[in-house]
Amino acid sequence: MGFLDTLLGRTKPVQPDLDRLFALPSAAVTLAASMSFTPAGAGSVCFRPMEGRAFSDVEDDVRQLLDSDAEKTMPVEVTADSYGFTWMVVRQPPDQFESLVTDLHAVNSTLADNGFGPSLLCSLVTFSGPGQRRIAIVYLYKRGTFYPFAPLPGERRDNALELQVKAAIEGELPLETDLGRWFAVWGAPGL
Amino acid sequence: MARTRFAPDRGLTARMGLTMFLLGLVLVAFVLAMVLIAARFPANAGAIVIIGVLIAGGMTIGSLFYSDKIALTAARARLVSPQEAPELHGIIDRLCALADMPKPRVAISETDMPNAFATGRNTKSAVVCVTTGLLRRLDPSEQEAVIAHEMSHVAHKDVVVMTIASFLAIVAGLMVRFAFYGELFGGGRGRRDNNQNMAIVMLAIMAVSIVVYAVSFLLIRALSRYRELAADRSGALLTGRPSALASALQKVDGVMARIPTRDLRAAESLNAFYFVPALTKGGLSGLFSTHPPLQKRLAQLAQISQQIGR
Numbered sequence: 001m002g003f004l005d006t007l008l009g010r011t012k013p014v015q016p017d018l019d020r021l022f023a024l025p026s027a028a029v030t031l032a033a034s035m036s037f038t039p040a041g042a043g044s045v046c047f048r049p050m051e052g053r054a055f056s057d058v059e060d061d062v063r064q065l066l067d068s069d070a071e072k073t074m075p076v077e078v079t080a081d082s083y084g085f086t087w088m089v090v091r092q093p094p095d096q097f098e099s100l101v102t103d104l105h106a107v108n109s110t111l112a113d114n115g116f117g118p119s120l121l122c123s124l125v126t127f128s129g130p131g132q133r134r135i136a137i138v139y140l141y142k143r144g145t146f147y148p149f150a151p152l153p154g155e156r157r158d159n160a161l162e163l164q165v166k167a168a169i170e171g172e173l174p175l176e177t178d179l180g181r182w183f184a185v186w187g188a189p190g191l
Numbered sequence: 192m193a194r195t196r197f198a199p200d201r202g203l204t205a206r207m208g209l210t211m212f213l214l215g216l217v218l219v220a221f222v223l224a225m226v227l228i229a230a231r232f233p234a235n236a237g238a239i240v241i242i243g244v245l246i247a248g249g250m251t252i253g254s255l256f257y258s259d260k261i262a263l264t265a266a267r268a269r270l271v272s273p274q275e276a277p278e279l280h281g282i283i284d285r286l287c288a289l290a291d292m293p294k295p296r297v298a299i300s301e302t303d304m305p306n307a308f309a310t311g312r313n314t315k316s317a318v319v320c321v322t323t324g325l326l327r328r329l330d331p332s333e334q335e336a337v338i339a340h341e342m343s344h345v346a347h348k349d350v351v352v353m354t355i356a357s358f359l360a361i362v363a364g365l366m367v368r369f370a371f372y373g374e375l376f377g378g379g380r381g382r383r384d385n386n387q388n389m390a391i392v393m394l395a396i397m398a399v400s401i402v403v404y405a406v407s408f409l410l411i412r413a414l415s416r417y418r419e420l421a422a423d424r425s426g427a428l429l430t431g432r433p434s435a436l437a438s439a440l441q442k443v444d445g446v447m448a449r450i451p452t453r454d455l456r457a458a459e460s461l462n463a464f465y466f467v468p469a470l471t472k473g474g475l476s477g478l479f480s481t482h483p484p485l486q487k488r489l490a491q492l493a494q495i496s497q498q499i500g501r
Contacts, residue, residue: 007211008204009347009421013428014291048289050431052500083285084332084432119431121288142291155277180294183284 013118017144018108020174024125024137025098027146027172034168037129041094042190044087045107046121058114059086062107066090079189085121089190100125108141117141124149126190135165136191137173138182145176155186198498200424200491207417211356214410217403218359224399228392239369239396247362251354255312258350262310268300268320279326282335283319286342290429295319295345305329305443306467309341310350317345328446329439336436337443340426347425349418356411363404370397408479415481423488424495431499433492440492443467444485 005012031037049055059078066076066088077089088107092100104123111120120141127135135150148165150158162182166175176182185191229237254261263269273280279297287294295309295317305324311317319341326334344350370393427433444467467482477484 006346006348007352008207009343009349009418009425010199010204011290011343011346011425011428014289048431050499051434051496054500055431082331083281084335084430085285118289118428121285140288142288178293181288183288184281186281 014142016108016112016117016120016141018105018112018141020144020146021101021105021108021123021139023173024101024139027137027169028097028125028127030169030172031127031165035129035164037127037133037135037165039094039097039100040126040128040134040190041100042089042091043100043104043123043125044089044188044190045104045123046081046085046087046185046188047108047111047116048084048119048121049086050116050119054114055116055119058111058116061114062088062110065106065110066103077189081187081189087189091190097125122185124185124188124190133161134191135161136185136188137165137169138185140176140181143176143181144174146173147176147182149182149185151184151186151191155184157184203417203420203424207414207421210410210414210417214356214359214407214414217407217410221359221363221399221403224403225396228395228399239373240366243362243365243369247358247365250361251358255351255354258354259311259316259318262308263298263318263320266300266302266308266320266322268298270296270298270318278331279321279334279338282331282338283342286335286339286429290342290346292342292346295342299323299326303327305446307337307341309344311345312351312354313348314345319345324446325443328442332430332432332435333439333442336426336430336432336439339429340422340436343422343425343429344418347418347421349422352418353411353415356414360404360407360411363400363407366400367397367404370394370400412479412481416483419482420488420491423491427492427495428499433496433499437489437492437496440467440485440488 028039049059063076063078074091077087077091079087079089081087090100090103090107092103104125108120108123111117122141123139124136125139127137129135133150135148137146138149139146146169148162148169150161150165152158169175225240229240271279276297276299279299283294283297293314295311295314296319298318298320300320300322302322303324304322305328307319307321307325309317309319319338321334321338325337329337373389373393423436427436430436482488
């Protein structure tokens with residue numbers, strides 16, 4: 001935000017950065033090779049629903065768009081979390097990671113094209129690893145950066161594992177350097 | 192580039208710009224008047240002005256640097272960790288990610304008065320504080336709306352803007368006081384005609400300062416009201432739920448009006464930071480109040496709701 005905007009109290013809504021999601025498939029390959037975490041077949045887009053007709057229309061469009069995909073076996077799940085955000089969960093067989101990413105991109109680009117880009121919060125893709133461990137790579141739309149999230153039972157985070165994952169995919173993805181922004185997404189659907 | 196649904200409010204921007212311009216103009220007029228007086232009566236007038244500016248500058252810089260500590264102490268608030276207040280931190284985490292801003296520190300004040308404030312001169316020292324009364328009375332979406340309003344204050348650097356805007360009023364206020372005491376105790380030493388000169392100088396300084404103080408006080412309050420509207424607007428656009436902020440305002444306003452005044456004496460000095468002011472009076476108070484009337488805030492939110500629903 002520029003000096004004049006601050007002085008006059010005009011906040012410009014922040015536009016999301018959509019295209020970096022396509023760096024995920026190559027990071028998935030690296031993650032599988034170095035830590036044997038493989039795609040779990042679920043991904044989600046989290047956004048803040050705006051009040052009013054316009055947003056709910058766009059939301060319906062997105063859902064129809066994804067459900068009309070002929071190759072898909074599972075429908076899109078839509079859930080609301082306790083913070084008032086909506087999660088759209090897309091599932092694809094684990095070996096079709098690229099089409100999962102394409103689906104996620106379809107969701108966020110439809111929202112952005114209709115002027116709701118500032119409502120996008122984050123995207124999650126899940127990975128499963130040795131010993132039934134589940135982790136997620138979180139994409140922050142406004143920052144254009146990724147960070148790993150490894151939950152443990154009882155709302156605790158496995159920071160050591162997160163840092164290992166970070167080190168493994170550092171070369172593939174732009175990672176969030178400010179650790180204060182690695183916020184926890186407890187109970188994210190698909191995780 | 193994707194089209195945007197968030198049209199800026201040009202009228203509000205223009206009114207805010209005009210208010211700041213007028214404040215600048217008053218500052219220039221004040222400086223000119225002081226220079227004229229000092230040139231006319233070279234005696235001690237210059238020294239008084241310089242001392243006044245130095246003290247006011249010290250107070251301004253001091254309050255800028257200690258704004259967070261002063262406000263937190265006055266509100267008897269304490270910083271809370273994510274473990275102590277997970278829901279509150281969760282709300283703030285998400286709003287920060289939506290707005291792409293660094294996370295402020297989070298504090299809770301143990302008061303039953305439902306309110307919230309933001310303080311700190313920059314995003315690093317920023318603190319968002321809510322009272323336990325607010326957490327108890329509002330549901331999560333309303334809490335979020337109030338916090339988004341406070342975070343807009345942080346993004347707009349309102350503490351810095353309002354502190355700098357108040358500088359002129361502080362200088363003028365000090366000058367009135369100096370001139371008044373100078374008039375009382377200034378006589379006695381030196382030659383008679385010199386004393387008479389001094390008396391005129393003091394009177395002139397006092398007259399100019401009183402006028403400047405009154406005008407800048409009104410302008411500062413107007414600026415504060417505009418910045419509240421701007422924060423309402425940005426907060427509502429950030430959460431996408433103007434109606435949640437509207438219902439929070441209505442709830443909090445109703446409670447604030449019912450609370451007996453005796454509890455609020457300590458709170459009055461914090462008014463400028465609060466979400467809803469702690470005292471409401473009728474009559475001319477509209478010109479003097481730090482916050483716009485509830486009706487005006489609700490009307491703006493209703494309009495935003497229309498705008499984003501289209």
